[in-house]
Amino acid sequence: MNEYLLDTNVVIGLWKQYPFVIDKLIEDKKIKILKEVSQELVVKERREYKGQQVLSERFLNLILFIIEVDRKSIKEFYAMLDIKYSKKGNAYFDTNKLSENDLLLLYTCYLDNNLVLVTEDKRLFNTANYILGKDRVMTLKMLVGDVI
Numbered sequence: 001m002n003e004y005l006l007d008t009n010v011v012i013g014l015w016k017q018y019p020f021v022i023d024k025l026i027e028d029k030k031i032k033i034l035k036e037v038s039q040e041l042v043v044k045e046r047r048e049y050k051g052q053q054v055l056s057e058r059f060l061n062l063i064l065f066i067i068e069v070d071r072k073s074i075k076e077f078y079a080m081l082d083i084k085y086s087k088k089g090n091a092y093f094d095t096n097k098l099s100e101n102d103l104l105l106l107y108t109c110y111l112d113n114n115l116v117l118v119t120e121d122k123r124l125f126n127t128a129n130y131i132l133g134k135d136r137v138m139t140l141k142m143l144v145g146d147v148i
Helices: 008-017 019-027 035-045 074-088 100-111 122-132 140-147
Strands: 003-006 031-034 046-049 052-055 115-118
Touching (some): 003 100, 008 019, 019 031, 019 140, 031 035, 031 100, 074 100, 100 122
Parallel strands (some): 003 115
């Protein structure tokens, strides 16, 4: 049973354009959110209510799906990326242009074969496509088409 690991931009896109899709994914327990991604979302979802900082309901619905990745082998993963993949000469593949969160998303999917990475970031999409394979990475529109 595959689950979807969502990038920040995908969560925001689902909230804005396809709230019924994210509700279905939550109901079916088919999503995962990295702790680091949730921290980016918290900044956008913090509200003031009666003088108190609170989080939006749509963010609170994601709490049960937040995961923390074990980073004990992350340096080896980064080294493997630099050695094995960046030497291939592919113009679209450059790990130096990926953010730390992008690399964490990639690493998490690399560790767990049941995760499908969903991102709108072209560099991350191309890199994941190359490293994980075409069946383990998708865009927001592909996800929506998969769910509906």
